[in-house]
Amino acid sequence: MRSIIAFILIVLPQLILAQEWEDQQLFNADAPAQPLRIISSTDTSLFAPIIADFVAQNADISVEYLVTGTADIDQIFRANPEAFDLVISSAMDLQLKLANDGLAQRLPDVTHPSWAQWRQSLFAFTSEPAAIVINRQAFAGQAIPRTRQELIEAMRAAPETFRGRVGTYDIRQSGLGYLFATQDARASETYWRLMEVLGALDVRLYCCSGDMIDDLASGDIVVAYNVLGSYATARVESRDRLEIVLPSDFPTTMMRTAMVSIEAPQPSPATAFIRHLIALQSRTDTDVFQLPPLNTQSNDIERATIALEPALMTFLDTLKRRRFLAEWENAVIQK
Amino acid sequence: MTHSLPVSGSLRNRLVVILIGGAAILAFLLFFAVRNYATQVAQQGQDNILGASVASILDAATIRDGEVEIDIPYASFSMLSTPFDDRVFYAIYQDDTFLSGYPELAVADRADRFQTVTFRGEAVRMITAERILIGIDQRTRIRVALAQTQDALSGTLEQISRNAAILGGGFFALAALLSYWATSTTIGQLQRLTDSVTKRGPQDLSPFKKPVPAEMAPLVTSLNSLMGRLDQSLSQSEDFIAEAAHRVRTPLATVRSYAEATLQRVDKKENRQAMRSMVRAIDESSRAAGQLLDHAMITFRADHLEREEIDLVDLVHDLVLRLTPIAEMKDLELRLQSDAPVAYAGDPILIQNAVRNLIDNALKYAPNESAVDIVVTAAPNVQIKVCDSGPGFPSEEVDTLTTRFKRGRNAEGTIGSGLGLTIAIDVAKAHGGDLVLSNRKEGGACAALLLSS
Helix, strand or coil, X not given: CXXXXXXXXXXXXXXXXXXXXXXXXXXXXXXXXXXXXXXXXXXXXXXHHHHHHHHHHCCCCCEEEEECCHHHHHHHHXXXXXXXXXXXXXXXXXXXXXXXXXXXXXXXXXXXXXXXXXXXXXXXCCCEEEEEEEEHHHHXXXXXXXXXXXXXXXXXXXXXXXXXXXXXXXCCCCHHHHHHHHHHHHHCCHHHHHHHHHHHCCCEEECCHHHHXXXXXXXXXXXXXXXXXXXXXXXXXXXXXXXXXXXXXXXCEECCEEEEECCCCCHHHHHHHHHHHHHHHCCCCCCCCCCCCCCCCCCCCCCCECCCCHHHHHHHCHHHHHHHHHHHHHHHCCC | CCCCCCCCCCHHHHHHHHHHHHHHHHHHHHHHHHHHHHHHHHHHHHHHHHHHHHHHHHHCEEEECCEEEECCCXXXXXXXXXXXXXXXXXXXXXXXXXXXXXXXXCCCCCCCEEEEEEECCEEEEEEEEEEEEXXXXXXXXXXXXXXXXXXXXXXXXXXXXXXXXXXXHHHHHHHHHHHHHHHHHHHHHHHHHHHHHHHCCCCCCCCCCCCCCHHHHHHHHHHHHHHHHHHHHHHHHHHHHHHHHHHHHHHHHHHHHHXXXXXXXXXXXXXXXXXXXXXXXXXXXXXXXXXXXXHHHHHHHHHCCCCEEEEHHHHXXXXXXXXXXXXHHCCCEEEEECCCCCEEEECHHHHHHHHHHHHHHHHXXXXXXXXXXXXXXXXXXXXXXXXXXXXXXXXXXCCCHHHHCCCCCCCCCCHHHHHHHHHHHHHHHHCCCEEEEEECCCCCEEEEEEECC
């Protein structure tokens, strides 16, 4: 009888939220309690070891890991903040707005440097640069471009090699893509010139880093702009056909952030998970944490990290976003 | 002799309470004034930034192709970053139509005004600003409301309050120390006057000449005038006693010579007995009168002590020679013991008088056919000791006898011995010494006149 009730309790919310997930996995399913629900944009393959480590230490907690895109996370979570315990996303701007709108719990007891957290409610745990990932074959016999400008020149020099074989985020769909695009546009006009060049070459638009890297690896495209370096690194180890370039003219580095829902059904295991994440990222003696840890070196000027501040909300403004997307479409989708 | 005076309140306590109470009130005022001022300044700071931010947003508003575009600068929200990560809310309206931001954030009716309102359960500071945009054939009003939570402000205020409290506390502690010092100094003047009154010898009725603070001058003047009158009245009564004694002595001598003459002529045994008693009584009276005179003389000389170099052994030896006939009448022997001359700077007449009174007393109490020992020593103290083998001092009084006979109390007891000891004490005190009374183990009394150099 009890197991039936438990079954209903577990299944019911999932039935209510009849949601298509990119991936969905339950860890430590034997644990008696209701699972800790994490909604995340990070691929399960990268996060599974972290959760496995967590449930190994907390045998009575089960974890349900739900993966979807950054923009979807924002929509789904805003609609039902009581259905999730933790929100993990790479779209810093969307995450900050969630926290600003009061959807994140303040955890005053979690100690984290002030630059890596906002309002004791949004906690960063990785530093991931946006990279240009290149299929080496396309650049056989010539130098691999190291900056955006060099990439523009290389593509202009041989448009037929690259036509239809370059990819980047569709910033209308991807929250992270939009964040990278806006930060790039803030940093330099080069971004718009690059977008125009990409547009002229019939750029392919992707929703997610994973798909882009899949196509790179299979050779469908030869250049991917603003891909997450961390995803590419995971593949590069097995295939040395790809070259990850961290553009040296101006780097854009994102911090993946986690927060506890204001209406989290299980706030204390959720807080424990945040602590676990923060502690794990700084450990070097284990390979459980496969994501790049927070930049603690002082070369932050060189690897400028996007700051966690209210200014991130600027490009989320309806008018501003409309205008930015119009400009972007104007450059990229040339009809 | 100390009378407990009825005490009402304390100047020191009153001063301390007033000063420290005042300091506490001032410290509180300081604390609230500083905090109040800091609150205004901090609020002004937040308002200024909000004002600049909203101005930069409005500045980015344009009309393009008949449509309002607001390209919010990144710096507009960036400048609102605070160490406490305050939340930021905004709403943009065109005329009365909501354009973007937080629709629940209602703009205020009057522009350019700061308000503190509650938004999403938190107190926020909000500014509303507006700008008129003029297009080719339209005129539209853009209003922007910008609000920020006040965590950093309250954090700053908390810190300022703490600092203001430390400042107020420090001020209070300093003021308390200062008031303690001021009180001590003020009361110290009174204490000093009290000390100098207490330290004075019983005979010293001269006016106070040391400078005193202006506020105490009337008190000291009154005190001086009181002592002047006291001194005058004392010397008057001493003069009177001396005069009376002098006046009585001469007739007494006459009466004595008549009584002596009559004694020669009276044969009847009981009449002779009566005459002898009469002569003795006359002698006693005349001795008392003499001592009163001596006492008056000694009081005067002690007040104006003039020291000269004398040899105490020599002085006592003269005295012993003079008193030997009187001692022999009672079959008493006067034995003077001394090794070497004892040089001393003092008033010879006073010392002689004191020693004579001591020997007189000894002769009076010593039994017949005994000896009176007189010892003069130079070390460890300069002292002249007279001992008899009589009954000694009453044991319960031996310690208090020297203090009992003071001015005004010598009317008690036997007039003769009382005055004698008083004279000896006065002489000893005038020379900075004392009179020490004791009983010998083998019986008899000892009186030692201690003199200090």
